[in-house]
Amino acid sequence: MQFLVNGLIAGSTYALIAISFALIYFPTRFFHFAHGAVFAWGAYFGYISVVMLKMPLWVALPLAVGMTAMLGAGLEVGIYRPLRRRRATGLVLLLASLGLYVVLQNLISLLFGDETKSLRAGEIVEGIALFGSRITPIQLWIIFASFASFASVWAILKFTKFGKSLRAVASDPELALVHGVDSDRVILGAFTLGSGLAGLAAILVALDVDMTPTMGLNALMMGVVAMIVGGVGSVHGILIGGLLLGLAQHLGVWKIGSEWQDAIAFAILLMFVLFRPHGIMGRPTRKTVV
Amino acid sequence: MDYLLHILILIGIYLIAAASLNFVAGYTGLLSVAHAAFYGVGAYIAALMALKLGAPFWLSLPCATAMAAMLAAVVAIPALRVHDDYFVIATFCLQVIATSVMNNWIDVTGGPLGLPGIPHPTLFGVSLSAHWQMALLVWAIAGLSLWLLHRLVSAPFGRVLKAIREDEVFTRSLGKNVVKYKVLAFVIGAAFAAVSGSLYAVYMTYIDPTSFTVHESIFMLAIVIVGGAGNLWGSVAGAAVLVALPELLRFVGLPSAIAANVRQMLYGASLVGMMLWRPQGLLGKYRLD
Numbered sequence: 001m002q003f004l005v006n007g008l009i010a011g012s013t014y015a016l017i018a019i020s021f022a023l024i025y026f027p028t029r030f031f032h033f034a035h036g037a038v039f040a041w042g043a044y045f046g047y048i049s050v051v052m053l054k055m056p057l058w059v060a061l062p063l064a065v066g067m068t069a070m071l072g073a074g075l076e077v078g079i080y081r082p083l084r085r086r087r088a089t090g091l092v093l094l095l096a097s098l099g100l101y102v103v104l105q106n107l108i109s110l111l112f113g114d115e116t117k118s119l120r121a122g123e124i125v126e127g128i129a130l131f132g133s134r135i136t137p138i139q140l141w142i143i144f145a146s147f148a149s150f151a152s153v154w155a156i157l158k159f160t161k162f163g164k165s166l167r168a169v170a171s172d173p174e175l176a177l178v179h180g181v182d183s184d185r186v187i188l189g190a191f192t193l194g195s196g197l198a199g200l201a202a203i204l205v206a207l208d209v210d211m212t213p214t215m216g217l218n219a220l221m222m223g224v225v226a227m228i229v230g231g232v233g234s235v236h237g238i239l240i241g242g243l244l245l246g247l248a249q250h251l252g253v254w255k256i257g258s259e260w261q262d263a264i265a266f267a268i269l270l271m272f273v274l275f276r277p278h279g280i281m282g283r284p285t286r287k288t289v290v
Numbered sequence: 291m292d293y294l295l296h297i298l299i300l301i302g303i304y305l306i307a308a309a310s311l312n313f314v315a316g317y318t319g320l321l322s323v324a325h326a327a328f329y330g331v332g333a334y335i336a337a338l339m340a341l342k343l344g345a346p347f348w349l350s351l352p353c354a355t356a357m358a359a360m361l362a363a364v365v366a367i368p369a370l371r372v373h374d375d376y377f378v379i380a381t382f383c384l385q386v387i388a389t390s391v392m393n394n395w396i397d398v399t400g401g402p403l404g405l406p407g408i409p410h411p412t413l414f415g416v417s418l419s420a421h422w423q424m425a426l427l428v429w430a431i432a433g434l435s436l437w438l439l440h441r442l443v444s445a446p447f448g449r450v451l452k453a454i455r456e457d458e459v460f461t462r463s464l465g466k467n468v469v470k471y472k473v474l475a476f477v478i479g480a481a482f483a484a485v486s487g488s489l490y491a492v493y494m495t496y497i498d499p500t501s502f503t504v505h506e507s508i509f510m511l512a513i514v515i516v517g518g519a520g521n522l523w524g525s526v527a528g529a530a531v532l533v534a535l536p537e538l539l540r541f542v543g544l545p546s547a548i549a550a551n552v553r554q555m556l557y558g559a560s561l562v563g564m565m566l567w568r569p570q571g572l573l574g575k576y577r578l579d
Contacts, residue, residue, distance in 0.1 A: 099561030
């Protein structure tokens with residue numbers, strides 16, 4: 001049963017990373033690779049405020065999330081918006097984001113070093129026994145926080161004016177413009193919200209398994225796999241995709257071995273790309289038509 | 291002198307890798323971030339054949355090339371079913387898996403410890419261990435590869451590839467088997483990447499998975515983009531600029547631990563800068579839009 005619990009923990013963070021990535025992907029339609037580095041920066045902002053500045057967690061957490069959101073918004077204003085003004089295609093934006101990823105990740109290595117850093121203070125707590133498996137209080141918090149943030153994103157997209165304009169820009173940018181939706185503002189909002197969520201997810205992950213400068217690459221890959229498996233354009237699809245990926249991975253760890261975690265995720269993605277490229281809940285688009 | 295030759299050799303090795311990636315990404319429009327995986331497969335197969343079977347370089351080089359080409363054909367078929375950024379993601383995953391296999395298949399690849407003691411290539415009984423001998427070998431093969439790639443892109447075959455890049459549906463309407471051409475382009479690109487990887491293995495005499503990560507793929511892509519996508523001479527210029535320029539950091543007196551990060555930041559920044567101010571690259575005419 002332990003794999004179920006572990007899978008649920010991993011799956012809920014994957015779903016959170018996937019929705020943070022998808023929030024940016026929906027309206028902009030390009031793969032924001034640098035999101036992985038923004039994610040890693042989230043963990044290190046947490047490290048700065050908790051460990052270096054010794055703030056209590058209830059001050060440190062919003063501060064780190066806010067800093068990550070500002071980093072993401074800064075990338076949009078400083079790099080992506082000028083590129084979009086020049087009518088750059090998705091591939092040009094993607095190449096720029098690959099470059100940004102490399103710059104931001106190496107900046108972390110330069111400032112903090114390559115070794116593992118920890119947010120945890122004090123001794124390691126023994127897990128609580130639950131249905132024949134063990135779970136630590138922090139892990140319970142991770143699951144709770146992931147589901148709570150996921151639910152609030154769903155509510156924002158569904159019920160607020162911002163959510164409505166975001167869905168409008170995502171489905172047809174020109175029609176949205178005709179109806180007076182300022183797409184630049186919507187995209188800026190998406191970057192702010194998405195990056196803030198990535199920061200939150202990063203801190204949750206770092207609380208459980210610590211941080212390294214390259215943590216973002218793996219997280220980004222899992223988020224993207226969860227998004228594609230769940231179906232681009234569907235919020236509950238992403239939740240299902242994330243949980244499915246987490247469970248499948250930990251079933252694999254249990255049966256095969258932990259070093260093949262990435263390979264399992266890739267195999268799942270490959271099967272979806274082959275047989276159902278638009279994911280569980282998504283609709284086929286031009287890019288996914290075989 | 292040896293130091294200059296070392297840089298010249300590295301430029302030659304990256305030149306082959308970048309020119310072949312240009313063939314895939316610049317000419318055919320398949321933006322692959324798995325090029326370092328094939329480069330790594332070439333390096334590992336050449337190294338293993340030399341270490342375990344004692345095979346000479348002139349035998350291990352074609353074997354490594356053929357193996358990488360076969361592997362590319364196997365992975366190209368699922369990867370090419372998706373388009374644009376989905377293809378980038380598919381190759382990105384491929385790259386992560388390749389690195390994970392190099393790290394975890396310890397019996398064969400030595401895992402993170404890598405494979406030390408790869409012998410230098412021998413030619414007519416002479417071991418090419420001096421820098422000038424390696425430089426001659428690398429540049430001879432680089433020249434040959436460039437010539438072959440140039441022949442390919444100027445042939446009718448290359449024209450079809452460019453047509454696919456410009457408009458896939460239209461090319462199909464002309465009766466061309468688009469999937470066949472794309473798979474061929476991907477396989478040829480991977481084969482040349484393996485050539486470059488084998489040269490890297492026998493020159494460095496030591497390989498480990500850190501030389502074949504996604505960062506290496508992005509570095510190769512940066513060479514192609516900075517030099518100019520869709521122009522082979524651009525890749526020559528790009529390799530020269532991006533390999534030699536960070537060497538200047540040595541003379542500024544940065545400690546090597548910092549220099550490695552600064553070097554990576556430089557090429558990341560060059561990619562962003564190029565996208566902002568000169569999307570067609572230094573020598574390119576083709577804009578990526």
